[in-house]
Amino acid sequence: PLLQLRGVIAGYGRTGADGLPVNPALHALDLALARGATLGVIGESGSGKSTLARVIAGLVPAARGTLEFDGASLPPGLSGRSREQFRRIQLVFQDADTALNPAHTLQRILMRPLELYHDQHGAAAAAEVNRLLDLVQLPRTLISRYPRELSGGQKQRISLARALAAKPDLLLCDEVTASLDTVVGAAILELLSSLRRELGLSMIF
Numbered sequence: 001p002l003l004q005l006r007g008v009i010a011g012y013g014r015t016g017a018d019g020l021p022v023n024p025a026l027h028a029l030d031l032a033l034a035r036g037a038t039l040g041v042i043g044e045s046g047s048g049k050s051t052l053a054r055v056i057a058g059l060v061p062a063a064r065g066t067l068e069f070d071g072a073s074l075p076p077g078l079s080g081r082s083r084e085q086f087r088r089i090q091l092v093f094q095d096a097d098t099a100l101n102p103a104h105t106l107q108r109i110l111m112r113p114l115e116l117y118h119d120q121h122g123a124a125a126a127a128e129v130n131r132l133l134d135l136v137q138l139p140r141t142l143i144s145r146y147p148r149e150l151s152g153g154q155k156q157r158i159s160l161a162r163a164l165a166a167k168p169d170l171l172l173c174d175e176v177t178a179s180l181d182t183v184v185g186a187a188i189l190e191l192l193s194s195l196r197r198e199l200g201l202s203m204i205f
Contacts, residue, residue, distance in 0.1 A: 001032040002035040002069065003031070003056065003069055004067070004069075005029055005031040007029070008064070008065035009028055009029075009063050010024070010026045010051055010062045011025045011051070012025065012060075019064070024063075025048040035200075039204045040205045053173075054091075055067075056172055058081050059078065069089065069170075083116075087166045087167070088169045089169070089170045090164075090171055093176075097179075102148055104146070104147075105146055106144070106145055106146075106158055107144065110158070111125050112162075113162060118167070137157070138157050138158070142154070151184075152181075153180055156177075156188055159176075160192070168201070170201070170204070171203045171204075
C-alpha cells in the first residue's frame with residue numbers, strides 16, 4: 001500500500017499518565033490505502049474524520065501506533081518530516097476562506113509551493129500556474145485577483161490547485177464540499193475524480 005496506519009491513537013488535550021491524550025479521537029486505527037485508490041471516511045461530526053486527515057498530514061501527532069508512507073516510516077509530527085514528505089502528502093481544507101491568504105493574489109498563492117517544493121521561479125513558474133488553473137478548470141484571467149473576489153467554488157478550486165502544485169502522491173480532502181451548495185459541490189467532486197484518473201493520485205475523503 002501507499003499508506004499504512006497500524007494501531008494509531010490520537011486526540012487532544014493534556015497527556016495522561018499512560019501517555020495518551022485525555023480526549024482521544026482515534027482509537028487503535030488500522031488503515032491501508034493502495035496507490036491510485038480513493039478512500040471515503042464516513043462518520044458523525046466529532047467522530048474523528050478531520051483528526052485522521054491531520055494525523056496523516058502531521059498536524060496532529062499520533063500518540064501511539066505507526067504510520068508508513070510508500071514503505072518508509074512516517075514521523076508522527078511535522079518536526080520529524082522531510083520537505084519531500086510534506087510535498088507528497090497534501091491537505092485540502094474544508095473552509096477555503098481561512099485556508100487562502102487574503103493578502104495574496106492567486107498568482108502568489110500558487111507560486112509559493114512551486115518555489116518551495118520545485119525551486120521554480122519566473123517564466124517557468126508562471127507557465128506552471130497557468131497549467132494549474134487549466135487543471136482545475138478556472139480561467140487564466142483570474143490570476144491577478146484576490147480570494148475575496150472569488151466565489152466559494154472558485155476558492156476551493158484554487159485550494160485544490162495549490163495542493164496540486166506540489167505534485168503530491170496523496171491528497172487529503174477534509175470535507176471539501178461541506179461549505180458549498182449541492183451543484184457546486186458535485187462539480188468539485190467530478191473534478192477530483194477526473195484529476196485522480198489523469199494524475200494517478202491517491203485520495204482520502
